[in-house]
Amino acid sequence: MRLQAAAVKLGYGDRTIVDGLDLGIEAGTVTTIIGPNGCGKSTLLRALGRLLKPQGGEVLLDGKRIDRIPTREVAKVLGVLPQAPTAPEGLTVADLVARGRHPHQTWYRQWSTDDESAVAEALTMTGLADLAERPLDELSGGQRQRAWISMALAQGTDLLLLDEPTTFLDLAHQVEVLELVRRLHHASGRTIVMVLHDLNLAARYADRLVAMRGGRVIAAGEPHEVLTEELLREVFELDAKVIPDPVAGTPLVVPIGTHRQSS
């Protein structure tokens, strides 16, 4: 188990969001956490990435308590892309991606050949090499998100946590970002955990789905095991049909609701 939450209790101040949750992330898998708004999926991801300290229980990275490992050492194996990250004004793509090398640098080793090649590789993998000198604010939403992923890649970790990497993106850019995630997984066997809203894309791009509601894990497993009509009712209070995706064969959620023909 690469990353594990054991009986974690999570919350902000007096408000508890997750209480006594267990979850294990296997090495070399793409896991996607789904669930309705406020179910605690981002909170869980933040705890897995040691951005939020559990009020109880523990998070284990390679079997060791993550809060007992120096945060810099954690940053060498675990990359986190927070939800809607913000960058200083006027920063270029190359500067942003270079910042990902932070955990590998010291004041006397600030730009080694390793740093330079890791940044170049990260830019190439995300298709941003030509945009390297452009300020971040001039990029499109999809390009900007790729730049942030590129920064996490430059960090050189084989474990990546992505919190809603497709928010605010149109469908084409969502697919573009998830294709990149999939490529990263195929190319180097990275372990990836992400939070996604779109169930169909989650089913398409994940090896494993984790469905949460009210701070608890309701179901976890392969997409076709998790995304069932019963589960959608239980977790999302949604009446829907689940049919095979005509392209990939993964489950495709079709909400019932009302529609033009019947109204």
Added chain:
Amino acid sequence: MTSIPLRLGGLSWRIRPRGVVVTTAGLALLALLMALSMRMGDIELTVAQVLAATFDPADPAHFVIMELRLPRALTGALVGAALALSGAIIQSIARNPLASPEILGVTNGASVLVVAGVVASGSAYGGTSGLLTSLGVPALALLGGLIGAVIVYGLAWRRGLDGYRLVLVGIGVAAVFTNVKFWLLTVGDVNDTGRAMVWISGSLHGRGWEHVQPVAVALAVLVPLALTGTRSLNALRFGDDTVTALGLRMNRARAAMILAAVLLAAVATASAGPIAFVALAAPQIALRLTRSAQPPLLSSAAVGAVLITAADLLARTLFAPVELPVGVVTAVLGAPYLIHLIWRARK
């Protein structure tokens, strides 16, 4: 090409040519202004006379150069560098171009304590040559600056430090300190408050070697520390989650850099009083000259030193023999610049 790698064995840095050019040009301009400061004043000297007087203790102008003009100019340059460095650090941490040591309570805390000390001691203050002036005022300023910073920091801390909250709390505390200061000025004896007023507008008048030393020592210790913290500063400009994800102990890194900024500003204020706008403007000028994403530390320090040296030269010579406090000159020049910054930020 915005940067070139510099590598020596296992050591490596990124050098930004623009930063090197701006810092070098700043130091050259500083040397020129310092030379002018040696020449100009009540007694005009030629370069040859300045050089002769510097190295010959028997020269009648030796005292003017070595005891009056040189320590004054050095104090100004060092104070300018310290204030600018402090401002550059605070602007990076607060992620706000309008932040300055005033926000941290340093300058206002220092002012309150100095005014209180001068007003309370009254005749015991002992005129301009008294012990209290040479030792008491800087000590009070240093203490007041540190107390001010502790108050602001303590009020802004909520299980962590947020740049935005720090700025808001800082503005609130500054308003309280300013009013306490004005109250003290109102109740004090008119002669005492007159002396206090010169100090709180920021003056380099009568600064000797005893004022040069503390700032020189502070800079010698804090500049290398601040430079090793440059990487943390760069990272601290991102959102809190990104900072933690990059493996930085955020609150510790932030506290260390704020402590450095507070000490720089407090020592500078203790030496020359609260000189306005330099800490605010110098980092922003350096930022634009170097075209970097965050205020560059060394270039900011160079710009700060140039600003105060130039302002003091104006303060001494513009209405000679009447001398203006250097803080008045920087305020007159700085206020339009502040308005310009706010106007740009609104766009």
